[in-house]
Each structure stands twice: as C-alpha cells, then as structure tokens.
Amino acid sequence: MRLDQILRANPVIPVVVVNDAQEGVDVGRALVAGGISTAEVTFRTAAAPDAIEAMNGIDGLVVGAGTVLNAHQAKRAIESGARYVVSPGFSADIVRTCQEAGVPALPGCSNASLIMAALAMGIDVVKFFPANILGGAGAIKAYSAVFPGLRFVPTGGVSPSLLPEYLRMPEIAACGGSWMVRRELVESRNWATITALSAEAVRIAKESGR
Numbered sequence: 665m666r667l668d669q670i671l672r673a674n675p676v677i678p679v680v681v682v683n684d685a686q687e688g689v690d691v692g693r694a695l696v697a698g699g700i701s702t703a704e705v706t707f708r709t710a711a712a713p714d715a716i717e718a719m720n721g722i723d724g725l726v727v728g729a730g731t732v733l734n735a736h737q738a739k740r741a742i743e744s745g746a747r748y749v750v751s752p753g754f755s756a757d758i759v760r761t762c763q764e765a766g767v768p769a770l771p772g773c774s775n776a777s778l779i780m781a782a783l784a785m786g787i788d789v790v791k792f793f794p795a796n797i798l799g800g801a802g803a804i805k806a807y808s809a810v811f812p813g814l815r816f817v818p819t820g821g822v823s824p825s826l827l828p829e830y831l832r833m834p835e836i837a838a839c840g841g842s843w844m845v846r847r848e849l850v851e852s853r854n855w856a857t858i859t860a861l862s863a864e865a866v867r868i869a870k871e872s873g874r
C-alpha cells in the first residue's frame with residue numbers, strides 16, 4: 665500500500681507505546697472503534713515486533729512501526745508485518761532497507777539539508793519532528809515554499825486544538841501524536857477513553873476538510 669493512500673485514510677496517526685502484544689491488540693481495537701484505521705507502534709519497547717504482528721490480525725487496521733532508529737530495527741519491523749516505517753530522524757540506511765523491501769519509509773527531517781537528503785532518495789512525505797518546537801505550521805509553510813510537492817507529517821506536541829490549523833494546510837499529509845493513547849490510559853486499560861479521543865480526532869479532521 666502506498667504511503668499517501670494510508671495517510672489519506674488516516675489524517676491523524678496515533679503514536680503507540682505498548683508493553684506487550686495483547687496491550688497492542690487492545691489499543692488497536694480501541695482505535696478502530698473510534699474510527700482510526702492505523703497505529704504507529706514504536707520500537708521504544710521490546711514488545712513492538714510481537715505487537716505489530718498481533719495487531720495485524722485486527723480487521724481494518726494498518727499497522728506501522730515508529731521510533732525506528734536503525735536498519736536492523738527497520739528489518740525487524742518489516743518482518744513483523746509493519747506496513748510503513750517511521751523514524752524520528754533521517755537515516756539513508758533505514759530508507760534503503762524500506763525501499764528494498766517495498767515498504768514506505770517516513771523519515772523525520774528537521775531541517776532543509778535533511779529534507780534534501782530525503783528528496784534525493786525519492787521520499788516525498790517527511791515527518792516533521794518535534795513539530796511544535798521547530799516552528800509548527802509556520803515552519804512547514806516556509807519549507808513548502810522551497811520544496812514544492814513535498815508533504816509533511818508534523819509530530820510532537822500536536823494536540824486536538826492544533827489539528828485544524830495543521831490539517832487545513834494542503835502540504836500537510838497527516839498529523840502524528842500520542843494524545844489519544846497516553847500511557848496512563850493504556851496502563852489503566854481505559855480503552856473507552858482511547859476510543860472517545862480517537863473519535864474526537866476523526867471528527868476534528870473531518871471538520872478541517874479531511
């Protein structure tokens with residue numbers, strides 16, 4: 665599946681941290697119940713590969729990998745069935761690994777030089793992290809002026825109140841964030857709130873033209 669298809673269906677990408685595969689399945693079901701059909705499962709915990717594999721069994725969920733820091737983790741993510749691979753920064757090794765496997769890579773690019781390195785590898789959507797600290801929508805507008813055709817996924821400090829401003833910009837493909845799946849919600853097994861926050865995000869995205 666192409667990255668732009670996945671992002672068109674998912675203007676909001678939940679960044680998920682899970683401690684075991686079952687937690688991943690529960691989170692995935694809660695997201696789908698709220699109308700979100702993707703989850704970025706981060707390699708911040710050792711449970712990520714098993715969780716990705718287990719979550720692939722959920723109907724209507726496209727599972728990606730996040731916080732992928734090197735080519736080895738990218739390979740593991742792809743072997744576990746990740747449909748896209750997100751990294752906080754730009755790594756040519758990761759992008760190459762993904763391209764060889766035919767899996768889209770979404771590298772984080774925090775400045776013009778890194779964007780140029782990504783463009784040189786055929787990337788046309790980049791993550792912009794940490795979006796709020798790097799200048800948010802204003803910074804993305806400035807980069808768009810010099811990189812026509814490039815699209816951005818701002819992540820880091822995104823909240824429901826910021827979604828309309830971001831999602832009304834055509835150069836923004838989607839927004840990433842963890843607010844729907846905050847750690848304490850997962851730990852307290854509060855799936856209903858994860859579903860409610862997901863539904864709220866979907867509603868705001870629709871009202872913002874997505």
Ligand SMILES: O=C(O)C(=O)C[C@H](O)[C@H](O)COP(=O)(O)O
Binds near residue numbers: 731750
């Ligand atoms: O995991 C990665 O690869 C990252 O780049 C970091 C995450 O995307 C952010 O931690 C999400 O940001 P918050 O919504 O502010 O929590």
